[in-house]
Amino acid sequence: MERSLLVDMARDKYVERCKQRAFDHLERDDLRNAVASFVGNMNARPDCELPHYLATLGASLLTANDALGWRTLIEGLR
Numbered sequence: 001m002e003r004s005l006l007v008d009m010a011r012d013k014y015v016e017r018c019k020q021r022a023f024d025h026l027e028r029d030d031l032r033n034a035v036a037s038f039v040g041n042m043n044a045r046p047d048c049e050l051p052h053y054l055a056t057l058g059a060s061l062l063t064a065n066d067a068l069g070w071r072t073l074i075e076g077l078r
Helices: 003-008 011-027 031-043 052-063 067-076
Strands: none
Touching (some): 011 031, 011 067, 031 052, 052 067
């Protein structure tokens, strides 16, 4: 995605867009791409970058193949 589009969009709208993309992957039972999509897209913007502890938790949920846990983590982010 073009860098200017990332910055021009309001933060809350951008976060919701990232969440929806991850949810789309989860609905297709694609946990690996849900995690990759969400973490990658959130970290593409400095004001949305995930704290290290959340990225670590997300990796643990992926390792445990815990799609419900991952969905809960995403839903809780603002």
